[in-house]
Amino acid sequence: MRIATWNVNSINARLETVLAWFREAQPDVACLQEIKCVDEKFPREAFEGLGYNVETFGQKSYNGVALLSRTPLEDVRQGLPGEDGDEHARYIEAVVSGPSPLRVASIYLPNGNPIATDKFAYKLRWMERLRAHAAELLKLEEPLALAGDYNCIPEPADCHDPAAWADDALFQPETRAAWRALQWLGLTEAQTAVSPTPHAYTFWDYQAGAWQRNHGIRIDHVFLSPQAADRLQACEVHKAARAMEKPSDHVPVVVTLRE
DNA sequence: ATGGTAGACCTTCTA
Numbered sequence: 001m002r003i004a005t006w007n008v009n010s011i012n013a014r015l016e017t018v019l020a021w022f023r024e025a026q027p028d029v030a031c032l033q034e035i036k037c038v039d040e041k042f043p044r045e046a047f048e049g050l051g052y053n054v055e056t057f058g059q060k061s062y063n064g065v066a067l068l069s070r071t072p073l074e075d076v077r078q079g080l081p082g083e084d085g086d087e088h089a090r091y092i093e094a095v096v097s098g099p100s101p102l103r104v105a106s107i108y109l110p111n112g113n114p115i116a117t118d119k120f121a122y123k124l125r126w127m128e129r130l131r132a133h134a135a136e137l138l139k140l141e142e143p144l145a146l147a148g149d150y151n152c153i154p155e156p157a158d159c160h161d162p163a164a165w166a167d168d169a170l171f172q173p174e175t176r177a178a179w180r181a182l183q184w185l186g187l188t189e190a191q192t193a194v195s196p197t198p199h200a201y202t203f204w205d206y207q208a209g210a211w212q213r214n215h216g217i218r219i220d221h222v223f224l225s226p227q228a229a230d231r232l233q234a235c236e237v238h239k240a241a242r243a244m245e246k247p248s249d250h251v252p253v254v255v256t257l258r259e
Numbered sequence: 260a261t262g263g264t265a266g267a268c269c270t271t272c273t274a
Contacts, residue, residue, distance in 0.1 A: 009274085010266055034274090036267065061267050062274095111274060151274095205274085207263035249265080249274085 001257045002026075003104065005147035005220055006241075007033040007203075007250035011066070015043055017246050022050055025238065027254060028070050029096050031106030031147040035064035042066065059089035065106040065148070071098045082129035090126070100259060102228065103137065107148030112169030120169050123151070127178035135185055137225070143257070144225035146187065149250065151219055152179040154189075157198035158218035170219060188229035190222040190255045191237070200237050203250045211242055222255045231257040 004027035008014045011032065022030070030052075035042060039058040047054050047068055057078040058064040067073055073094040080091035093105040107130070112123030130146075137144055153171045156162040165171035183189060191200060201216025210216065224232060234256040241251040 013266060034266095062272085113274080205263085206265055209263080 001028045001100075001102065001259060002254055003029040003031070003102070003145055003147060003222065003257070004252045004254045005031040005033070005106070005149075005222060006252040007108070007149040007220060007248060009034050009248040009250065010036040011042060011064075012037055014246065014248055015046060017241075017244050017248070019046060019050070020244065021238070021241055021252065022047075025252065025254065027068075027252075029102070029104055030068040031104065032066040032068070033064075033106060033108035033149045035066050036061060037064060055092060055094055057089045057092040059087075063089045063108055065089060065092045065108050067092055067094050067104065067106050069094075069096045071096055073097070075103075080126070080129050081133055083125060091130075100143065102257070103140070103142060103144045105146045105148070107146055107150065109149060109151045111151050112172075112175065115167065115169050115172060120172070123169060124174055124178060127175070127181075131178065131181050131185065134182060134187060134223070138186060141227060142225065143228040143231070145222055145228055145255065146182075146224075147222040147253075147255070149219060150179060150221045152176060152221075153217050153219060154179055154192075154221075158201075160199070160213075160215040160217075165217070170217065182223055186226060187223040188226070188232070190224055190229075190232060190235040191218070191253065193229065193232060194235040201239075202237055202253055204242055206249055220250055220253050222253060224255075228257060231259075233258050
């Protein structure tokens with residue numbers, strides 16, 4: 001089973017690019033982030049035409065996440081528990097049905113910049129809520145994948161120039177500690193587990209020639225429960241997607257689990 | 260030199 005995560009930076013602006021990648025890569029499950037539209041505006045039919053079941057948690061203009069699966073999605077949950085009044089659409093979870101069911105979540109963690117504002121406090125609260133929810137899910141002792149844009153640069157080797165990120169929310173000690181706290185729960189980050197390659201970037205800014213200079217960051221991750229990590233076979237960063245026509249600034253990350 | 264680009268969309272916010 002192949003599970004993809006991809007921050008598409010507007011599903012409607014990116015539809016042809018995303019569909020072309022889906023035809024080529026043919027993931028069984030996909031977690032999308034930053035769809036940037038309400039549920040009614042998601043191009044559902046285009047993905048159903050490729051054989052996917054579609055669940056979305058959208059929002060006007062910003063954020064928005066989606067789950068796509070070849071088999072039906074059950075037990076769908078929209079929104080991360082733990083903060084009443086949180087309006088951001090950043091979390092959707094469901095169970096991919098089949099002979100070996102997989103619980104999967106599409107995660108768009110808050111960016112958190114600038115760090116001297118409530119945006120950073122919101123980011124850290126959101127990370128603590130995710131930790132608490134993940135701890136609950138781990139009690140189920142079932143295959144689980146928490147995939148998405150974590151907006152966290154875990155290690156210096158996950159960027160080109162750590163000094164350039166020193167004041168950025170993605171590289172703050174608190175952000176990185178909250179990310180590691182997910183590991184200490186017993187979750188396995190797939191890319192690091194399979195091939196801990198330095199500079200395996202998943203995002204390159206549109207600005208300042210970041211792609212041409214390979215000034216990227218590794219911020220798109222897949223965390224697996226022990227029952228899923230036990231089946232981990234591969235984790236691939238689809239770097240070529242950054243060179244497509246009208247690319248997203250993120251590329252897909254695809255995890256393969258043994259059946 | 261505080262730049263640069265992209266998307267949504269009403270003029271500026273977010274990234």
